[in-house]
Amino acid sequence: xxxLLIHSALTLFAVLFILPFYWTFLSAVxxxxxxxxxxxxxxxxxxxxxxxxxxxxKLPFNTFLWNSTIVVVLSTIGQLISSSLVAFGFAxxxxxxxxxxxxxxxxxxxxxxxxxxxxxxxxxxxxxxxNTLKPLIVPSYFADAFFVFxxxxxxxxxxxxxxxxxxxxxxxxxxxxxxxxxxxxxxxxILVGTIHFMNAWNDYLGPLIFLNDQSKYTLTxxxxxxxxxxxxxxxxxxAITTLLCLPPLVLFFFAQRYIMEGAVGSAVKx
Amino acid sequence: MAxxxxxxxxxxxxxxxxxxxxxxxxxxxxxxxxxxxxxxVMSFYDWPVVGERTFVGLGNYQSMxxxxxxxxxxxxxxxxxxxIYVPFNIVLSFLxxxxxxxxxxxxxxxxxxxxxxxxxxxxxxxxxxxxxxxxEYGLLxxxxxxxxxxxxNWLGDRNLAIVAIIVASLWGLGGTMLILLTGLKGIPKExxxxxxxxxxxxxxxxxxxxxxxLGPMLVFTFITSIxxxxxxxxxxxxLTKGGPQKATYFFAMYxxxxxxxxxxxxYAAAGSWIMFVIVLALSLVVMRWSAAWSYxxxxxxxxxxxxxx
Amino acid sequence: xxxxxxxxxxxxxxxxxxxxxxFAEQVLRFATWDSDESLAIEQAIAKxxxxxxxxxxxxxxxxxxxxxxxxxxxxxxxGNPPDVMYMWNFPQYHTSLMPLDELIAKDxxxxxxxxxxxxxxxxxxxxxxxxxxxAGFTTHVVFxxxxxxxxxxxxxxxxxxxWEDLRAKAGKFRNEAQKTYGFAVDAKPDxxxxxxxxxxxxxxxxxxxxxxxxxxxxxxxxxEVLDMFGAMAKNGEAVTVNVGENTSASTLFKGGKIAMLEGxxxxxxxIDESGVKYGVAMLPAFKGKPVQSAISISAMSIAKDAKExxxxxxxxxxxxxxxxxxxxKNDLPxxxxxxxxxxxxxxxxxxxxxxxxAVSNKERPAFLKxxxxxxxQENLAVAIEAAITEQGNAQTHLDEAVQRxxxxxx
Numbered sequence: 001x002x003x004l005l006i007h008s009a010l011t012l013f014a015v016l017f018i019l020p021f022y023w024t025f026l027s028a029v030x031x032x033x034x035x036x037x038x039x040x041x042x043x044x045x046x047x048x049x050x051x052x053x054x055x056x057x058k059l060p061f062n063t064f065l066w067n068s069t070i071v072v073v074l075s076t077i078g079q080l081i082s083s084s085l086v087a088f089g090f091a092x093x094x095x096x097x098x099x100x101x102x103x104x105x106x107x108x109x110x111x112x113x114x115x116x117x118x119x120x121x122x123x124x125x126x127x128x129x130x131n132t133l134k135p136l137i138v139p140s141y142f143a144d145a146f147f148v149f150x151x152x153x154x155x156x157x158x159x160x161x162x163x164x165x166x167x168x169x170x171x172x173x174x175x176x177x178x179x180x181x182x183x184x185x186x187x188x189x190i191l192v193g194t195i196h197f198m199n200a201w202n203d204y205l206g207p208l209i210f211l212n213d214q215s216k217y218t219l220t221x222x223x224x225x226x227x228x229x230x231x232x233x234x235x236x237x238x239a240i241t242t243l244l245c246l247p248p249l250v251l252f253f254f255a256q257r258y259i260m261e262g263a264v265g266s267a268v269k270x
Numbered sequence: 271m272a273x274x275x276x277x278x279x280x281x282x283x284x285x286x287x288x289x290x291x292x293x294x295x296x297x298x299x300x301x302x303x304x305x306x307x308x309x310x311v312m313s314f315y316d317w318p319v320v321g322e323r324t325f326v327g328l329g330n331y332q333s334m335x336x337x338x339x340x341x342x343x344x345x346x347x348x349x350x351x352x353x354i355y356v357p358f359n360i361v362l363s364f365l366x367x368x369x370x371x372x373x374x375x376x377x378x379x380x381x382x383x384x385x386x387x388x389x390x391x392x393x394x395x396x397x398x399x400x401x402x403x404x405x406e407y408g409l410l411x412x413x414x415x416x417x418x419x420x421x422x423n424w425l426g427d428r429n430l431a432i433v434a435i436i437v438a439s440l441w442g443l444g445g446t447m448l449i450l451l452t453g454l455k456g457i458p459k460e461x462x463x464x465x466x467x468x469x470x471x472x473x474x475x476x477x478x479x480x481x482x483x484l485g486p487m488l489v490f491t492f493i494t495s496i497x498x499x500x501x502x503x504x505x506x507x508x509l510t511k512g513g514p515q516k517a518t519y520f521f522a523m524y525x526x527x528x529x530x531x532x533x534x535x536x537y538a539a540a541g542s543w544i545m546f547v548i549v550l551a552l553s554l555v556v557m558r559w560s561a562a563w564s565y566x567x568x569x570x571x572x573x574x575x576x577x578x579x
Numbered sequence: 580x581x582x583x584x585x586x587x588x589x590x591x592x593x594x595x596x597x598x599x600x601x602f603a604e605q606v607l608r609f610a611t612w613d614s615d616e617s618l619a620i621e622q623a624i625a626k627x628x629x630x631x632x633x634x635x636x637x638x639x640x641x642x643x644x645x646x647x648x649x650x651x652x653x654x655x656x657x658g659n660p661p662d663v664m665y666m667w668n669f670p671q672y673h674t675s676l677m678p679l680d681e682l683i684a685k686d687x688x689x690x691x692x693x694x695x696x697x698x699x700x701x702x703x704x705x706x707x708x709x710x711x712x713x714a715g716f717t718t719h720v721v722f723x724x725x726x727x728x729x730x731x732x733x734x735x736x737x738x739x740x741x742w743e744d745l746r747a748k749a750g751k752f753r754n755e756a757q758k759t760y761g762f763a764v765d766a767k768p769d770x771x772x773x774x775x776x777x778x779x780x781x782x783x784x785x786x787x788x789x790x791x792x793x794x795x796x797x798x799x800x801x802x803e804v805l806d807m808f809g810a811m812a813k814n815g816e817a818v819t820v821n822v823g824e825n826t827s828a829s830t831l832f833k834g835g836k837i838a839m840l841e842g843x844x845x846x847x848x849x850i851d852e853s854g855v856k857y858g859v860a861m862l863p864a865f866k867g868k869p870v871q872s873a874i875s876i877s878a879m880s881i882a883k884d885a886k887e888x889x890x891x892x893x894x895x896x897x898x899x900x901x902x903x904x905x906x907x908k909n910d911l912p913x914x915x916x917x918x919x920x921x922x923x924x925x926x927x928x929x930x931x932x933x934x935x936x937a938v939s940n941k942e943r944p945a946f947l948k949x950x951x952x953x954x955x956q957e958n959l960a961v962a963i964e965a966a967i968t969e970q971g972n973a974q975t976h977l978d979e980a981v982q983r984x985x986x987x988x989x
Binding site: 318319320321337339340400404405406407423425426511513514515516527529530531532533535 | 648649652655656671672674675758766767818822826951953954957961964965968983986
């Protein structure tokens with residue numbers, strides 16, 4: 001009975017969450033006439049699957065895909081290493097200025113992007129990084145406050161005794177981080193990697209401001225080119241959106257097993 | 271309060287922790303402090319995007335607080351939004367996480383389904399919601415028509431529009447849910463087993479085991495939700511453009527417009543700093559208040575200086 | 580033990596900085612707000628220019644419609660603007676743009692500036708100096724769906740028609756069941772375009788000297804315009820778009836849901852693609868008053884500190900040459916000779932655009948008259964939206980907008 005209740009609630013929510021996505025997919029394969037038919041068409045008369053290839057071919061999307069891939073892969077690696085190091089430092093040490101620094105770290109999450117934008121642009125311009133992918137990659141090697149905070153909260157749920165025991169056995173600080181906490185953190189790290197992947201994959205403002213040349217564009221910038229103030233190419237937007245969702249979705253579908261099962265496995269026996 | 275015995279005891283300041291956090295410190299100095307100070311300086315200037323810049327001291331802050339009705343109106347809208355969005359975001363994420371935690375089959379499918387909206391990029395997201403809310407051709411009104419309810423102009427009504435934006439924002443709660451679910455999975459099963467053996471009822475297990483153990487994660491989602499609420503821009507910007515008649519003109523949009531519509535960079539910087547201070551203050555309050563009830567397993571406890579934030 | 584951390588940190592830095600950059604020979608940066616087809620046309624023109632100038636690469640930078648202003652602000656704000664760019668906001672940017680008058684005088688013969696209607700040149704003048712060369716433009720017209728007109732047995736619009744005519748026709752297309760209407764009223768029009776209705780009704784947003792809005796923006800004539808659109812929505816002659824509905828009027832027109840669409844060249848290619856059989860009529864007039872249209876111009880400007888000013892000017896000249904202008908299919912040719920050679924001034928689809936241009940050279944748009952116009956316009960936009968949504972009360976809302984805007988006129 002309880003099981004049934006849980007699953008019907010889940011199904012209801014799942015429908016709510018999936019339906020709009022299904023509609024995006026439909027918009028991609030519908031004919032123009034059906035797009036605005038009322039009552040809405042839930043099963044098109046003809047499925048125009050060729051719209052996917054056609055939309056992809058309208059702009060150099062292969063190039064965009066390559067750029068997005070570089071940005072996402074390199075920045076995710078950086079984010080994982082740097083954020084876990086910093087989180088470990090904050091969670092496991094007591095040192096002068098720690099609390100002040102931590103508040104400072106939290107504060108950096110709260111800075112509105114608009115206000116950082118022009119100074120950052122000036123800085124990257126000075127470094128000669130404008131119109132390269134560096135502004136989208138390099139900062140992630142310096143830890144992001146959101147992820148540091150998240151990982152720190154996670155590490156704080158791990159008993160201190162584990163560290164102490166390892167230290168008695170002669171492990172160095174780095175060993176404790178590397179050999180003990182990194183594996184324990186694995187589910188949280190995969191979560192960080194997944195969230196960062198989505199953010200980087202869907203980032204629009206960063207690429208918009210720092211990239212100039214179409215040969216450097218990422219996928220989201222390419223997608224935005226289908227929209228202008230007076231008109232939207234609905235079919236193309238829907239088709240590209242559907243395609244854009246697939247890599248993160250597939251990644252997530254596989255990652256979530258590790259996030260969840262890993263978390264159970266790591267439940268440390270006191 | 272922050273001073274503790276440990277520092278005074280040893281003459282040598284430990285270097286290891288600083289090495290661990292050095293990537294962030296370097297990043298802070300390179301990519302955050304500079305822009306931050308720069309924006310503070312900007313906020314004291316009449317700073318058009320090109321041309322003459324004039325020092326105006328506190329002039330920007332003064333005219334924003336005293337002469338500009340839009341400042342107070344937009345701040346009010348954002349506050350109202352945050353008051354509804356933040357609790358709903360956390361409670362709903364928590365409920366979904368609980369449901370998933372107890373689900374027996376299809377778990378991977380459901381998790382992916384709930385996370386799906388977080389995977390869709392802004393341009394498309396807005397297109398989808400437009401279609402749902404459209405009063406003439408929309409899905410929502412179509413569904414309601416079966417229940418005999420007359421079409422409602424969701425985004426065109428001054429009171430409903432903000433509700434519509436809250437719902438659209440909540441749709442992206444997948445990330446929050448996931449963080450809480452990870453937290454739930456991390457709670458040792460032995461605690462519940464022991465409690466069940468001792469005859470502790472389910473609701474009490476929830477209050478005395480689940481919530482405290484989830485404490486750090488709840489605090490995290492609470493603070494990040496507040497930040498998200500205050501920085502809410504994309505959905506409103508693309509879905510309602512602040513309308514109808516400024517009913518969804520969020521504070522972040524006000525800053526955005528000052529920067530990119532009116533090219534008044536100094537004024538926009540002043541607005542950002544006000545937002546920054548408000549959110550920081552709120553977060554500190556949450557952290558202080560939460561220290562009382564969250565359980566930190568790995569807390570570094572010492573007699574003369576606890577967690578001071 | 581700490582060495583390991585240092586090593587990791589070092590490796591991080593190395594990883595972070597490992598990315599390569601490539602530079603080309605002589606690069607000219609050209610920023611455009613166009614996307615999709617219009618963008619493709621521009622890239623083709625740039626290609627032509629590259630062919631004629633070996634060793635030059637034109638980097639066409641398309642920021643998409645929504646990102647353009649933000650991107651340009653960042654570029655200019657940080658002192659790294661594109662060399663050549665599309666420009667409309669001359670009041671804000673002119674101090675960082677290159678005045679073109681001397682260059683135009685120098686190349687007068689080759690440019691044949693007389694071939695470009697003066698109305699198109701005036702829009703890029705600030706304090707008598709020219710900061711942009713028009714490359715394309717559009718006026719506003721009414722598109723109508725020929726099939727819908729034939730089916731409903733309604734007579735197609737004729738030259739010299741008025742808003743009363745339009746309303747009478749529009750009323751005949753209302754169909755509850757199929758959700759069809761005669762016309763669409765936009766609750767959030769671009770105020771720049773919307774001023775054409777005030778002009779046509781004998782008023783304007785702001786006085787000629789740019790100092791007074793009271794009695795202009797909230798004049799009786801201005802309220803009349805808004806009340807008329809409100810009444811059209813109320814009587815079912817028009818569907819109101821952009822009240823919570825981002826379904827644009829052009830989408831409805833393409834889907835055969837509205838019979839008439841007030842629009843411009845930027846709507847045309849989409850309509851062509853949709854397969855709707857359509858005709859084009861001139862903007863209707865207010866009874867007894869001369870009609871006027873807003874003119875939207877894509878003007879080319881050069882940044883004051885462009886790295887290659889001579890090359891930039893060559894590029895602008897090429898862009899406004901008959902050859903390049905003839906390639907632009909998504910807006911109208913700024914050169915009369917090109918329009919005539921292509922028979923556009925006779926073509927029934929294009930003729931109304933040129934007819935209305937001929938009578939639309941009397942007013943200066945509001946944003947050129949007052950530097951704070953963008954802020955004032957915010958209040959105006961709210962008033963327009965409120966009046967159209969409430970289907971009336973225009974005077975009250977316009978008065979409020981004027982009152983709220985006074986602080987920007989000091």
